[in-house]
Amino acid sequence: MLCENSEATKHELMFDQTYYALRQLVGQAGWRALRNEAVTDEGTLKQCISVTGPQQPPSADPDCYMSHIDAITEKYRRRLSGAALEEASRPIDEHLALQGKLIELGYLPPSTKVDGVYGETTRNAIETWQRVTGRPVVNGFLSDADAQVLLPVDTVSEHPDQGKENVNVEGSKNP
Structure with missing residues (x-):
């Protein structure tokens, strides 16, 4: 789906x-x-899938899925604050652009696939960037202030599609 x-x-x-x-x-x-x-929590998503028969693939209700995944997201988001919440609330296009900038600056290898989700490799790159540039907090989260320094707002709007053709599973959900 x-x-x-x-x-x-x-x-x-x-x-x-x-x-x-x-x-x-x-x-x-x-x-x-x-x-x-x-x-x-993902088990609750099963109610959005119906199996019609042994020879047919299951069908999913996108509205049901989006409603349930949003509820799970909100449950986890309530546990975040500060820079972690700022980062998790950022639009995907900005995440893509920020990862692209970390590649451009050499904090991530050029072969890194930009996916907009920050797995361990991206977290390590963020921490290194924070340390090298003397950011006030080195925690692996890109606060709004960090994001503004790393990638000024006008840069994001100039390159909204940066990295979309390079998608991988570094940050895809494999809990």
Whole structure:
């Protein structure tokens, strides 16, 4: 369904952004518990899928899916604050542009696929950028202030499609 419905894909990416911000916040000690919680929460999405027969693929209700994934996203987002919440609330186009800028500046390898979700590689690049540039907080989150320094607002609007052709699974949801 996600491949066929770009709106559902956007909702999935909003979840991924929030999940990976929360993952960074809980740290390695909390990853297993968060993953287990996400797997349990994803179980609620099953009610959006109907199986019609053994020879036919299951069908999914995109509105049901988006409603349920949004509820899960909001549940996780309520646990965020400060820079983590600012980052998780940012539109996907800005995430794509920010990752692209980290590549351009050499903090991420040129072969990095821009996907708009910050997995471990991107988090390490953010922390390195924060340290090297003397940002007041080095925590692996791109606060609104960090994002403005890294990529001024007018740059995002000039390159809204940056990186869209290079999608990978670094940050895709694999809780």
